[in-house]
Amino acid sequence: MVLLSVLLLLWGVPLLTATGRLRQLFLIDTQMPMNVAQNVCRKDYTDLVTIYDEEENNELVHILNNSVKSVSVSGWIGANSCKWSNGDPATFTNYSRTFTEEKCCGAINTGGRWECVNCNSTKMYFMCYDQDGKQSYNYSLIHENRSWFEAQIYCREKHTDLVSIRDETENKRVKEAVNGSNSFWIGLQYNYSLDWLDGGHSAYTQNSSSQACFTFLSRENNKLGGFWFKCNAGIYYALCYKSFIHVSEKNMSWDEARDYCNRNFSGLLRIESENDQKETERELKRRNISWPVWVGLKES
Incomplete structure (x- = not known):
């Protein structure tokens, strides 16, 4: 029998987030330098956020606008060139x-x-x-x-x-x-080249220029927006994300994988939508996993 890595789903209850089943966005409402922001995100979540499309860009605008009451507000994202x-x-x-x-x-x-x-x-x-x-x-x-x-x-x-x-x-x-x-x-x-600090593979950019670090600007002089601005230094809020997909370190059979996930998490991953499929592909690519992994699908 071929043994495959087990893919499992870990659930949590986040605060100050944009909702998502397999990946959620968080605002850390304390201003800090970029290197500190990255350390905080990696300690408590997964990393500074990688932005994959315009919809996600707009979600971050919504988080900042609703969480920070200020004329101008910016948050670190994981873009880095x-x-x-x-x-x-x-x-x-x-x-x-x-x-x-x-x-x-x-x-x-x-x-x-x-x-x-x-x-x-x-x-x-x-x-x-x-x-x-x-x-x-x-x-x-x-x-x-x-x-x-x-x-x-x-x-x-x-x-x-x-x-x-x-x-x-x-x-x-x-x-x-x-x-x-x-x-x-x-x-x-x-x-x-424009890279993402978590190793994510995103081709989305908000503008054509790039620099060592970016801030994500939500609101400037009471104007709504989702613009990325270059920044050499400074202190800003941190925009983190947490992936709820976890890949085991050991290979095991499907039955072993199911028992392991039921015992330690919420069960083997169920792909219930196109968005779930997309997030799973992104996470495996980010981790450079090219081999098959188990999910919860089983023929009756």
Whole structure:
């Protein structure tokens, strides 16, 4: 008998949400930086929201308009087009006032601010990192003038990668490691593609431009809308989502899967509508699951 992963449904009772059977949207009514918003969403829900279509965009407008009484109100979403050389999304930024909105690579100046510099035509020193455990980085400033991509190759061959900066503390450490040197490359790549922080595969965009992080703007000067705005920093509400689809870590037969789901959750997943089918496909794709999984359908 072929054993398949078991797909199961987990139910909860959310507050401040848009309703949905397999996926629900939440507003965290506390303003916070983007990296904090992502941590909160991942701790208590699934992640910052990925927006798949205009209908969902409008649902988020409705949540913000009905939950926050303010002339202007914005919330973080999971759209991100700024990433580090090691593939991590940039959820903390420290752009200079002269940072331009174009494809470029990141350099840090003597003041600790990030500059947007042409990746190929400019050559400068660069900083690599070695990872000491899961959280700690060791930094090495390389005194060789190279393009960003040449620097990336060097760091990957001799260290871990070009340096990533995840928060203000790390930015300060990188700045101090410079010891008065001129600007040098860091691992930032800006405006190369629009990704979603949860790994979701959404082709929907509200505008054609993209930047390191977005705010979702619901209301500006009492005008309703659902516009995405670029933002380098700031504090906003968090728009999270929770998926009620769970995939087991172990393979089992259908009968074992049914017993497991009945014992621990609300039963094997029932696909009861086109929307259920769509949400299931999105969640499996987000998790990069391409193999078959059990659902609750059984021929009598």
